[in-house]
Amino acid sequence: MVDSKKQDELFHAYYQRWITVYKEGAIRPVTMAKYLMAYQWLVKLVPQLKVVELNRINYQELLNSYAEEHERQTTMDFHHQLKGAILDAVDEGLIARDPTRKAIIKGKTPREKKPKYLNQYELHTMLMNLELGEQLDWNWFILLVAKTGMRFSEALALTPKDFDFSHQMVIVNKTWDYKGQGGFLPTKNQSSVRKIQLDWQTVIQFSQMIKGLSENQPIFVDEGQKVYNSTVNGVLERACKKAKVPTISIHGLRHTHASLLLFAGVSIASVARRLGHASMTTTQKTYLHIIQELENQDIDLVMRSLSGLS
Structure with missing residues (x-):
């Protein structure tokens, strides 16, 4: 039986707690900053979404909203930063099925790439x-x-x-x-x-x-x-x-x-x-x-x- 408090927990709050438990002190500060940025986007895009409400449809909608302002590779990184926490929520019984399965990664058209090196x-x-x-x-x-x-x-x-x-x-x-x-x-x-x-x-x-x-x-x-x-x-x-x-x-x-x-x-x-x-x-x-x-x-x-x- 899932704790009623956990059932009411917002997804961004769960994600913030997950970062503190699993990532704080275990990864480099520059990597930690990326997870914290992902958290800020969750607060912005899905402020009222509860963990237990996560399914393939609303997760895909979340990715689509993020992709409107980011290139495909950045959206892919965002997806990977969220996926670890979501799979742990599945293991805890907070989510019935993995909502990240078969997620479609979209994104803005990449800007013209500058030369990376000189001859x-x-x-x-x-x-x-x-x-x-x-x-x-x-x-x-x-x-x-x-x-x-x-x-x-x-x-x-x-x-x-x-x-x-x-x-x-x-x-x-x-x-x-x-x-x-x-x-x-x-x-x-x-x-x-x-x-x-x-x-x-x-x-x-x-x-x-x-x-x-x-x-x-x-x-x-x-x-x-x-x-x-x-x-x-x-x-x-x-x-x-x-x-x-x-x-x-x-x-x-x-x-x-x-x-x-x-x-x-x-x-x-x-x-x-x-x-x-x-x-x-x-x-x-x-x-x-x-x-x-x-x-x-x-x-x-x-x-x-x-x-x-x-």
Whole structure:
């Protein structure tokens, strides 16, 4: 017999309670923020819907309402964020049948996608247009991300202690909480803790730039300074426009780095390790279009090789 209080519980209230019980302290703050955003949408879209009233029709109507203001992928994410709580409600006997079964995911027409990465010539041209002075600034930050493929938060967390110039590498073992109050945070996953090999030019440049800096303080973040992703993207945008190449984001530099390595013939396994991906599957999914293009080149190479055997 289901408790009468639970029968009267609103869906958004149940979902908020579910987040607190199952997600709080178990997931990263950035992921938690997505669940809390889903909760806010429930309050907005279905303020009076009770958990026990959930069925396939009103759940589909909820998704459809959400999809009116969001693209299909965002609606899919919303669906997945709700589904775990709903399945637990089914297990508790609050809902007779799974209302998420056979849900149809809709969404607004995606906006025109901006270029995700630059080719080798475009990257070289853009880097040539960076205003690299004698002090570390966002121009140097852009150069380092382009050379290493680090995530934005990883590069922000770098301290002089993380550079091992004698072995030509930089150590990634933490991130910077730029979305919160600042300070160091763990990496995205265990695979993100890694050592990235540096070229000699970068070694020479940064060994000079970080001389005399406090070895445990971030080299790109001043104490008490709030860092915004948009600020760095603005510097990068100006460099791209000056170089007359497509405008990409800081995260686009990470895609550019990986793409150039793959086109250069570096193995997927090595690229995955350098990027700090949890598995090669992540790398394959993210760069499928490039891998397919390389496979087509391989087929041409195989056919030419075989034709010479007759």
